[in-house]
Amino acid sequence: MLPLLLSLTLSQAVPATPPPTEILQVQSVRPLPGKLDAVPVFNSNSPELVLKEGILLSTFPSAGKKVTSAHLDFPFRGRFDIFAHHVAKADPPENLRSLYLGIILHNPGSQPVTVNILEGASYLSQPDAPFIPLSSFVPNNLGTVFAGPGSRVTSDVLRGRKQDIFPSQIIIPPGESQMLLNLPIPVQGLTPPLNGRSTYMRLRSNGNIYAASLAMFARTNTDGSERSPNLEEWQNLLDQGELSTPRDKVPTPITGNNKPEIYGRVAGVSKGSRWRAYVVDKPTSKYLTIPQPGEAFSYGLSTLHGGMLGTGQIQTAPMLVRYPDTAYYAHGNYGIQYSIKLPLYNNTQNQQTVSIAVQTPIKENELSKSGLRFFVPPARQVFFRGTVRLRYQADGKWQNKFVHLVQKRGETGEPLVLLNLKPGENSLVEVDFLYPPDASPPQVLTVSTQSN
Template sequence: MLSLLLGFTLAQSTPATPPPEEVVQTQQVRPLPGQLDTVPVFNSNSPELVLKEGILLSTFPADGKKVPEAHLNYPFRGRFDVFAHHVARAEPPEDLRSLHIGIMLHNPGSEAVTVDILQGASYLSQPDAPFIQLPAQSRNILGNIFAGPGDRAVSDVLRGRRQASFPAQIVIPPGESQMLLNLPIPVRELTPPLNGRSTLMRLRSSGTVYAASMALFARQNADGSERAPTLEEWQNLLQTGELSTPRDRVPTPLDSNQPRIYGRVAGVAQGSQWRSFVVDGPQARYLTIPQAGQAFSYPLSSLHGGTLGTNQIQSANMLVRYPDTAYRAHGNYGIQYSIKLPLHNTTQNAQKVSVSVQTPIKEDNLTKQGLRFFTTTAPQVFFRGSVRVRYRDDQGRPQTQLTHLVQRRGQPGEPLVLLNMKPGDRRLVEVDFIYPPDATPPQVLTVSTQ
């Protein structure tokens, strides 16, 4: 997490504070209906901190490569996503060259392949999207509120945007390669000389392609200025290079009882979107609202060791991965949740109903009869991202709200929408968001009746 790297030196000089007191909110936690789709995601997040040139993630075949173990041999065709998040730091501090992140696509076939860039965004931490302090909730219709490059990138894609620097499509001749991305992470004039880049793209290919993300330092022109590496330089790295270093911490096997290290993701994950139709049961058409004074919740991005009593692990499976990287795409960075709540007031009285996102204290099995929260604000930010809510208001008018949330560990959150539901009233609430990088799971989606 870039935010953690930037905050490390500050944390060392801050005196320890006692943990805040806890409160238990009595509410049922139910598994979230639905499942991830089967769209493959090229997920390049390890090593997060890149200090040396090398291959970050290659799905090319190993044939003819100098370092065969750096290539995972996974072809893409049709819909697939690209997610990449990496950090550069001057090492040693006087080496202020920009690190370039390159993502290459290769057409192994005998006919040209067209790759449509449906949506896409790539941002730097500095200056594009610094980690700034923001309120717990902000209206974000224009998409101009964000903290961190991952937050900004997924906000753009949620809105269906394609950054102006990306073409609508690229055509790759047979047997050739093209750069999908070739962008720098500059560190010069930054204090400390540390920066990061987050990228999320939704693609559709007319034929088979292989993909690779790589890291090369900027080349120097005769006048001392920097230039981006050429396609030939990237191709040479792919053929002869090894995996970039330093490597991240090796993850704990999923069935181990040792202290859990999730690790960072480098591979192809299965699933780009989780669609959910939340109703009372398999044959039901509506979701009965909670009784007055009660609530129920559904996990968002639940993972091993953090299912909140549901035993539901939403982390995407890895189709291919490097042995020293995460066993699953813990955190589901870049994955869209699309949740429909067809609420129904079955009582004889008007009810005030709210829908909210919350960040409870992480647990696997609930130790109390509900979710645990802190009574005061904890220091760690666990979620920065925009949530879109669509519904009909109390006058029957369609509404679309985009709200930017900043939630800290153990924060109960505020309502995204408040509905005054008459007896027998039925109201569809649709919640969409893309799980942002630099967030820490799990969260919950909570429906409560006051």
């Protein structure tokens, strides 16, 4: 605590930041058409902070395992995704061993199984993708703009990239296991000794596969240097280990549409990796009629229990299997891709300027006023930090651009694109992004027409 005199001096020298002013954007908020697909996602995010070795998430059968409750018995086949985000911290502070994150795949069948790695990336907070301050709107066509590992991973996967650390495919012989990931989360040399790793991968297998994510400290060589755990050591941890502790906060049960006091973190298999939306006036329409001049409407993004913004729509992925002390839904939809098509149509007699924007309104379940509420200036908490891709027609040519957004709570956001539509003209706009880890839902996609 500061001495009283110094505290008074500072309070006199530094004017207090005035509280943000709330503004209202009068408009409608609509449910987003479409739905999540059925692709299962191995979703490993609990415990987020890993202090002890153990099992993070196992979809293996429980037979033959020491702690049967740690295994959820869910096989993957065909398309599936893997998401993992975990943080390591020196505990106690002088224990600077690297924590390794391992993801193991097992073929339970009698024939070899090929697993193709379609896209994938894995980055550390330090040094790969530190949380640096960025402007709210930065062009990112080259993919070099990011803040945090979640921002960098989703930017890569959005572009269809596969990091060089991953092979194009692995072939797992019958009854055997292989490591898909075996990477450190180092803390030595960091102040504070804290680091995180985010991973997202899209895969396809031609047979049944079980998967598990595990945490193990680096093994020590005879000369005192660190080495990564080997397959046998990972397998032993899977067979003999228990769930990693300490556990995260237990989520509040979800009843009706009430807002949970604690959403909890995810550890299980969620259903759905992509939401495709073709946004038109009504299901039988071909176009989305633009708002009247000076007006706007929005579509919810990643709406959830307690944050439906009056749409009545919950977009968060349901859990197919989960541990009982973890989240009931994949709140936030981390890593899920939104692919939204808006065939805009100008039905007026004049040329109109139309904007498309991502916004982060104040979270509400039912709208308390006739529109969305924002703060000016926005609150200090960052609620969205990731890259959005835009494809649209301008001057008869397709334009393709990427923009990195940083939005704080209550931020109205800048237009992703401004289109000048002639009377009777239509223009297709496509918006794609992967909902970034380290973000807080919900957001909206807003279409507005400037005043004449």
